[in-house]
Each structure stands twice: as structure tokens, then as C-alpha cells.
Amino acid sequence: MSSLIETIEVDAALAQRLAEMPADSQTLTLSLDALASGGSAAGVLQHPSWADSPHVTSPIVGSSSPDANPNQDNLDLAQTIAAGSTAESGDSPTGVNLLDGSTVESQEAMKQALARCEGFLPARRVAMLKADAPKADCESQKDVEYRLIGTLGSGGTGVVYQAHQRAIDREVAIKVLRRELATDASSRGRFLTEARVIGALDHPNVIALHDLCMDDEGQLFYSMKRVDGASWDQQIDTLSLEKNLNILLRVADAIRYAHSRDLVHRDLKPENVMLGRFGEVLVADWGLALSKSSLSPTMESNSDSHHAIGGTPAYMAPELAAGDLTGITYATDIYLLGAILFRIVTGFPPHHGKSLLACIRAAANNVIEQVPDHLSDTEFELIQIASKAMATDPMDRYASVEELIEAIEGHRSHEASDRLVRRAKRRLAEIHDLETPESESADAGSGEPTGKRADRYERFAAVDALLREAIEIWPENRRAIDTLRSTQLEFARTATANGDLDLALILYESAGQSNSEAAARVRKQLERREKVRESQAKYSTLFTHSPDAGMLIRWSDGKVMEANAACLELLGYEKNEMVGQKMSTLSIWACPKSRETFVDQLAREGQIDNFETQFVPKQAQLDEPNCDQTKAPPGLIDVLISSRTVQLSGEEMLLSTVRDISARKAAERELEYSRRRLRDLQRLAGLGSWSFTLQSQAIHWSEEAFRVTGRDSKRGAPDYNEFVGSIHPEDREKLQVAIERSVTQGTSFQLRFRYRDDQGRYRKLFTRGNPVFDAGDNVVEIYGILHPIAAGGG
Structure with missing residues (x-):
């Protein structure tokens, strides 16, 4: 079997034609149908810019008809194009060559023959939409199913139109086999194969096919989802690296699914990926897709009459250029995914040349463009992943798309x-x-x-x-x-x-x-x-250089023996106003009962840590004691006291350090007030609230959260493992991933999930979560709201 590059090099006219063309990112296809059917070894090379004049290659070594005249081939092709042009102007195409070599002339006989060869294809009427059509014209179009609105694009084998499907009243895209190919059985076969491949792939990242039909003139077409957006190649340079990687992973997931269905795409590139306005990522153009099982080395030469070699030279794997169908494996698509990754990072595809011929030769020899020197370390790591995917020997590439996805995820x-x-x-x-x-x-x-x-x-x-x-x-x-x-x-x-x-x-x-x-x-x-x-025990024990306030008090009479600068500053006293005075005369305790509790505990245990109370500084006036620490009258200071009884110069002393926690307590009071208001608002709105503390792994639910989840509040909120265990198995991983990303990356999230209530039934719920950061910019808590999804809410 000939290779693409060999076919080009033995055909001087073709080589010259390609040498005069600039390198591009369009699909080049060499039909092998004639070879597969035992006919002439001359194939048809197609390029989108050659829609009106595809190149019929010269006979090559291995031809079953070595004396074939290439000029005659071109003459036959010209006649075929002329016939197609006539059909385009209104005449029905006739003289269709069937796969079995027979020819039919009449339109009715053609329909019957095509139905026999091509399988069931429903008939649909198609017409160009006309403004202000006369009444008679409207009458004639009353049974038209698809009305063409305008052209969306065209390629070497088909034209894509925007159309209106009357039966369902929706906008669709229609791909129609080119008129000049309508009488070519191999082109029709590849067109039908592409449509049936797309129709058999049920995946969110594969464009949805609606209908495969034949119009009343025998013209093949299929309708598919109309994507409101543009191809990836038109946006790839404006998107961030992270967004492009997200798109690539969704494309890879579609190809992983296709491989599970025994299919190799063979022409992956940004131009064949559609990006919708609403986040859709859809892999399109499955015209070169092959069933892996049909590529067995033991297959008969005519087992598949629609085989072709080809692809896009700028991205093409070397085995595609070699043209050995048995050498095409899932690793071919892995190469193409790596080539796209190369394009994402560098800004250009892996193969290039001054002409299209040079680009094809670069692909055949797997000559990859030089990587720029200015890449960052993380970008260089992605290039390493792409390089492995684009290894010349398929055995050196990733063993599966799954491995490639894991490598990219690992990079992320x-x-x-x-x-x-x-x-x-x-x-x-x-x-x-x-x-x-x-x-x-x-x-x-x-x-x-x-x-x-x-x-x-x-x-x-x-x-x-x-x-x-x-x-x-x-x-x-x-x-x-x-x-x-x-x-x-x-x-x-x-x-x-x-x-x-x-x-x-x-x-x-x-x-x-x-x-x-x-x-x-x-x-x-x-x-x-x-x-x-x-x-200097006295001064060192007083924490002279400590940022915390410190006092040394004689235990026997409560007299202040020493107070450091931080203490004097905190309470607003001069040194002589505190040192030598008894604590009872200073009246710095806001709550006498709190002082009694402190002294009693210290007498019993000899030490006390982090005793929380309120002090009254010198300048503050307090009309009556304040023992409610949830309130903070003006001027009071919230403090933490830690004290030890020590022996100093033969006397028992009380060594105390005092920390000002007023700012923290004010924040806690404000937070508690905000939480109370939030709980009241959530109860009014029917929302449940929740929080998850990372250090303690504790989950807290509001009363409304118990009602929303159908859990008895007497059981209390579940712990983390119990909560995860009550999530529907299909939703469990995505919830855990969302929580993990919120913790590690500090991102918010929202999602739907199903939760098992006390009766064992799953309830559909919606939650939104937000991280809480500490002063060190670390996530310490996640909190959010929870509410039920009404029936029919998805």
C-alpha cells in the first residue's frame, strides 16, 4: 500500500502543486478506494482549496493497472465535475457508479440502487429559504422539512449550512455532500460513515447528530446541533493556558470515549473543535474516523471500500503520512492530542515548512518545530508531556488517553x-x-x-x-x-x-x-x-522585653511589686500609680465575681492559664460591675491572664502575664451577631446553613439544614465520614473534589447532589460553599447554604 509522501513524490505535477502552496492547518485526504476495490492504483488527493479540482494521482508501484493513463483519469474526473455542475444547476445527478462497479442512469433506478447499497436513508425535502415567496411557491414547499438559511462553511467533501427544521421548529446545521462528489460511491460511503460514526457516539463533547437523510434527488446530508460559537483555533490564542488545558482535557475525554467504541479519529486539531457560547466543547469532523477492528493486518484488501489516508500535515502523526492503515492505532490520536498540547504552549503546531509539501515531509519524518527559549518551568513540563505523546514510535507514547490525561492533571x-x-x-x-x-x-x-x-x-x-x-x-x-x-x-x-x-x-x-x-x-x-x-531573675521573669503585659504581685497582701511597660500602657497608669499599690485599690477588674473565681482557682492549683475576663483601664468609668462578657461597654479591655506562683527573694509571688484580646473579642461578637442575623434571614428564606471546620473536621448545621436533608435534629449533625457516606455514590466524588479544591486553592463552589434522608430516600439538593481564610491566607473553614431542588429542577 502506498504512503501519502510516496504518492506525492512519484507524481511530479502533484509535488509541484503542493510545493507552490503555503503550509496550512487544513485536512489533506488520499482516497484508497480504487486500490481497495482492485481498480487503478491512482487515488484522488483532496484538499479544501481544491474543491473544484481534486488531484488524481499518477499510477505508482504496486498498481493493478500499471498502464493507466493519468491524463485519461483527469479527463474522467473533469467529466464527473461537469456532471456535478449540471446537477447543481437543477438537473438530477445520474450515471452513479456503485460500489459493485455497476452504473445506473435513471433517477428512480439510482434511488433504488443507492437504497440497496447504502442502507436505509429516509427521504427529506430541502429547499433554500426565500423571502416573500409567492403563494404558488409556498404551496410547492409545504412538505419541505429543512429550509436552508445560509452557508456556515465548506470543506473538501461537504458544505455546511444553517437551516431551519420545520417539524421541531429549531435551528440546526446541515452538512451536505458536495454536488461534484454526489455520483462518487466512495465519497458517498465516507460521508455516510462519518455521519454514522457521529450518530453512534453519545458523549457530551461530541457534536450531536439529529438526522441522516437523502433529498428527493438522492443527495446525501445530515443535520446536527447548531453550535452558537466558533472553532477553537479562532480563540486559542486569546484564552489562558488554564482554559486551553481545560478544553484539551474535555477533547481527550471525548477521544477516550471514542476509543472505548473502537474508533480512531485521525484528524484532531483545534479547527475541528467547536466552542459554544455557553461552555460547550464539541469534537467535530469525524470524516477520517476508522474502526480499529477493521485495521487488522489479516483483513482482506477490499474489506472496507471507504478507506483513505490523510490528516492535517501541521499536526499529522508519522504513521498517518506513512499510509499503512494497519499501523494506525489509538496511539495515533494520542499523538494528535500531544500536538494540540504543543500548539497550546508554543503558539504554533509541531510541523511546519516553507510550503505544504515541506510541511508534509516534516510530518512524515516527525520533524518537530524548535521550542521557544522563554518558556516557564511549568510550560516546559507541558512540552515534555507533549513530546512523549508525539514520540515517533507509537510504543514510546502514552499507553492510553487516560495516561495522557493523568499526566496533564499531574502537571496541573x-x-x-x-x-x-x-x-x-x-x-x-x-x-x-x-x-x-x-x-x-x-x-x-x-x-x-x-x-x-x-x-x-x-x-x-x-x-x-x-x-x-x-x-x-x-x-x-x-x-x-x-x-x-x-x-x-x-x-x-x-x-x-x-x-x-x-x-x-x-x-x-x-x-x-x-x-x-x-x-x-x-x-x-x-x-x-x-x-x-x-x-537578673526579677526582671527576666517580669518579661521586660515581652510584647505581653506583665505584673509581679506579692501573694500575701496583693501588692503590685513590679509592672512592665506593656502593662502600664495597656491599663493607662504611670509606674508610680501601680507599683506599691494593692490590686484591690486599683479596681481594674470589671467583674468582682470573675476576680474571686480567678483567685480561688489559683489558690487551689498554684497556676492558671488563659483566664478570660475584662479589665477597666484608668481612664474608663464603670458605673456598675459588668459580668456579661458578651457585652463590651465603652472602654473595657478583654484580656487573657496566665499566672504562676513563684518564689522570689524568699517571698511567694504571683507572676502574671496579660494579653489584650479586645480586637478578637469584638470580631467574635460581630461575627456572632452577623451569624444570628444570617440564621434569621435563612430561616425566612427557607435555606439551611452549614459550616465545616478543617482542624476539628466538625460539621455544623442550622435547624433548617436538618429539615432540608430530612435528618432528625436529635441525631445532631453528621461527622465528615457519615456525611460523605450519605451522598449518592455518583455524586460523592464531585462533592469531595469541590471541597478539596476549596481547601487547597481557596475557591468557591456550587453544585447539585443527592443526599439520603432518614427514610433512605435520596433528596436532590443544591449547595454553595465559600472558604474562610485566617490571617496567614490559609483556609480554616468552609461555610455555605443548602436548599432543596424542586421536582423537575434537574
Whole structure:
């Protein structure tokens, strides 16, 4: 069997014709029907720009008719085109050559013969829609099913029209076999094969075929869904990499389905993918599709009379150019998907040449265009995936479309990880922009001001969290691993400069540098500091340099022995106004009962942690005690107290630290108020609310959520595993994926799912979820609403 490139090179006229044409992304087809039927070895090469004059190739080695006259072939073809032109002007095509070699002349005999050879094809009347048609014309068109409105496009074998289907009153697209091919049995056969292939593929990413018919003149056509949009190639350069990858994955899913149905597409390219206005992605043009089972090496030479070789040279796999049908496998489509991926990343298809002939030769030899130098790491990773898919030897490609999809999905997880690394590096750059400490002497206790230090530490913590999340998504991400290590070392140096030596040692250990010279210096500094603390126990225990307020109180009489600057600032006192005074005379407790509880617990246990109460600063006036901490009269300070009883200079002292949590409590009160209002509004609207806390894995439902789901509120909200187990198996994965993406990528989601109620029935529900972020830009909670979908709501 001849190859496409061999056919071209033995035909000087054809080679010259192709050498004069620029490289393009259109489909080139060499019909093998004559070879398959035992006729002349000369085939018909078709290109969309040659619609009126396809090239009949010269006889080649292996021809069953070596003496065939190519000029006579061209003469016969010209006569066929002339006959088609006559038919186009109004005459019915006659002289149809059938697959069995016979010829029929009369129109009625032609219909009967075609019905016998081509199977059942219902008759439909088609007419061009005319404005202001006369009454007599309307009468003659009363049984017209399809009215043509205008041309949408054309190719080498067919013309696509926009049409109106009267019976269903809808707009459709109609593909009609070209008039000049209407009398060619092989062209008709391929046209019917394409229609029946599309009709047999029931997949959301394959264009839907409505009807396959023959008009009253025997002309073949089929109607299909009218897509309001444009082909992918018209939009591919304006779409983001992420959107193009999404489209490619949907195309790959359609091809994976086609492979499950034993079909190889053979002509995948952006031009053959339609993008609708409403998100549709539809694979079209199945004219070259082949059944894999029909390509067995043991098949008879005339087992399929409609075989052709060809494809689009700019994307063509080398085995397509070789033309050996038995060498075409599912790996051929995998190559084409890789070629599209190459086009997405680089902006141009993999094969090119100064002429169409050069482009075909590049495809035959699998010569792939050079990749630009400016590609990012993630883009280069995609090129590696495309390169494997486009390997010359099909055995070196991905074993299945599924493997290719997994590789791309794996890249996307890598890209998500890299995005987190980029965010971390941006935040790290912001830290570098902050003013550095004037002194790096930890021994002297110097360093950054308290507020600036806390800000710098929070930024380091945020960077650390981002990098750890990046590594969790992609454990082998060297950029994330190396950046985390360098960040920890930089954080350790900053902590050392600020005198936080314990923190610095922890960071050196996390970075694998616990035995480094820098870590050894920190240990020596820590040892010297401990000696200083022993000699200055009073001041070190008062947390003189701590950002938290601190007081030293003599247990025997409650007298304040010492108060640090943060404490004086918090309560608004001068040092001499607090030190030496008894706590009872200062009246800083907003609730006397709270003070009694504090003292009793401290007397029993000798220590107390995070005791929550309210203090009254000096400038605040409180007419009566306030023991309701859900309320915050003006001027009160919400605080957390931690205290220890210690022995100092032979006396029992109470060492207390006080943290101002007013901002947090105000936010909590505001949040609680907002939640109450939200619950009231949701009850009025019939909506259920829910929340999912990541750390505790706890799920909280509103009362309305129990009603919507049909769960007895006495059972309480389910835990996460019980909740997932009650989701319909077909909906479970998509809900889990939505939650996972919301957690890892911080995205909102909405979806429909079915939930099993207490009676075991599934209820159709709709939910919308949103992430809640903490100060470090990490998702800590997901919350949303839940409401039922009415019957018939989908």
C-alpha cells in the first residue's frame, strides 16, 4: 500500500502543486478506494482549496493497472465535475457508479440502487429559504422539512449550512455532500460513515447528530446541533493556558470515549473543535474516523471500500503520512492530542515548512518545530508531556488517553504547587523590604520594635505555611523544598537578631542545620543569656522585653511589686500609680465575681492559664460591675491572664502575664451577631446553613439544614465520614473534589447532589460553599447554604 509522501513524490505535477502552496492547518485526504476495490492504483488527493479540482494521482508501484493513463483519469474526473455542475444547476445527478462497479442512469433506478447499497436513508425535502415567496411557491414547499438559511462553511467533501427544521421548529446545521462528489460511491460511503460514526457516539463533547437523510434527488446530508460559537483555533490564542488545558482535557475525554467504541479519529486539531457560547466543547469532523477492528493486518484488501489516508500535515502523526492503515492505532490520536498540547504552549503546531509539501515531509519524518527559549518551568513540563505523546514510535507514547490525561492533571497539581511557591516568594520579598534591625546583638537584648517584629514573624509564618502546602500538593517540588529551607534559615537569623534564640534553634533544626556553625553560636548565646537570667531573675521573669503585659504581685497582701511597660500602657497608669499599690485599690477588674473565681482557682492549683475576663483601664468609668462578657461597654479591655506562683527573694509571688484580646473579642461578637442575623434571614428564606471546620473536621448545621436533608435534629449533625457516606455514590466524588479544591486553592463552589434522608430516600439538593481564610491566607473553614431542588429542577 502506498504512503501519502510516496504518492506525492512519484507524481511530479502533484509535488509541484503542493510545493507552490503555503503550509496550512487544513485536512489533506488520499482516497484508497480504487486500490481497495482492485481498480487503478491512482487515488484522488483532496484538499479544501481544491474543491473544484481534486488531484488524481499518477499510477505508482504496486498498481493493478500499471498502464493507466493519468491524463485519461483527469479527463474522467473533469467529466464527473461537469456532471456535478449540471446537477447543481437543477438537473438530477445520474450515471452513479456503485460500489459493485455497476452504473445506473435513471433517477428512480439510482434511488433504488443507492437504497440497496447504502442502507436505509429516509427521504427529506430541502429547499433554500426565500423571502416573500409567492403563494404558488409556498404551496410547492409545504412538505419541505429543512429550509436552508445560509452557508456556515465548506470543506473538501461537504458544505455546511444553517437551516431551519420545520417539524421541531429549531435551528440546526446541515452538512451536505458536495454536488461534484454526489455520483462518487466512495465519497458517498465516507460521508455516510462519518455521519454514522457521529450518530453512534453519545458523549457530551461530541457534536450531536439529529438526522441522516437523502433529498428527493438522492443527495446525501445530515443535520446536527447548531453550535452558537466558533472553532477553537479562532480563540486559542486569546484564552489562558488554564482554559486551553481545560478544553484539551474535555477533547481527550471525548477521544477516550471514542476509543472505548473502537474508533480512531485521525484528524484532531483545534479547527475541528467547536466552542459554544455557553461552555460547550464539541469534537467535530469525524470524516477520517476508522474502526480499529477493521485495521487488522489479516483483513482482506477490499474489506472496507471507504478507506483513505490523510490528516492535517501541521499536526499529522508519522504513521498517518506513512499510509499503512494497519499501523494506525489509538496511539495515533494520542499523538494528535500531544500536538494540540504543543500548539497550546508554543503558539504554533509541531510541523511546519516553507510550503505544504515541506510541511508534509516534516510530518512524515516527525520533524518537530524548535521550542521557544522563554518558556516557564511549568510550560516546559507541558512540552515534555507533549513530546512523549508525539514520540515517533507509537510504543514510546502514552499507553492510553487516560495516561495522557493523568499526566496533564499531574502537571496541573504541580502548577498549583508552583503558584503557592510564587506567592511565598512574593511575600518573602515583602519581608526583605521591611526595615532590618539596627543591631544584631542578641546578648544585649536589642532587636526590632515589638510591633515590627511581630509583623515580620507573622509574614515568615505565612511564607512557611504556603511552602508547606506546596510540598503537600507536590512532595517532589524541589523549588518549594529549597525555598522552605532557605526561608527557615533566614527566619532563624532574624530570630537570632531579635534575641529569640529558642525559636532560632528550632528553625535551624527544621532546616537540617542543627549542627551548623550558626546554630552553635546561637547555643552559646543562649547559655550566656541563661547566666544573665539567673543574676537578673526579677526582671527576666517580669518579661521586660515581652510584647505581653506583665505584673509581679506579692501573694500575701496583693501588692503590685513590679509592672512592665506593656502593662502600664495597656491599663493607662504611670509606674508610680501601680507599683506599691494593692490590686484591690486599683479596681481594674470589671467583674468582682470573675476576680474571686480567678483567685480561688489559683489558690487551689498554684497556676492558671488563659483566664478570660475584662479589665477597666484608668481612664474608663464603670458605673456598675459588668459580668456579661458578651457585652463590651465603652472602654473595657478583654484580656487573657496566665499566672504562676513563684518564689522570689524568699517571698511567694504571683507572676502574671496579660494579653489584650479586645480586637478578637469584638470580631467574635460581630461575627456572632452577623451569624444570628444570617440564621434569621435563612430561616425566612427557607435555606439551611452549614459550616465545616478543617482542624476539628466538625460539621455544623442550622435547624433548617436538618429539615432540608430530612435528618432528625436529635441525631445532631453528621461527622465528615457519615456525611460523605450519605451522598449518592455518583455524586460523592464531585462533592469531595469541590471541597478539596476549596481547601487547597481557596475557591468557591456550587453544585447539585443527592443526599439520603432518614427514610433512605435520596433528596436532590443544591449547595454553595465559600472558604474562610485566617490571617496567614490559609483556609480554616468552609461555610455555605443548602436548599432543596424542586421536582423537575434537574
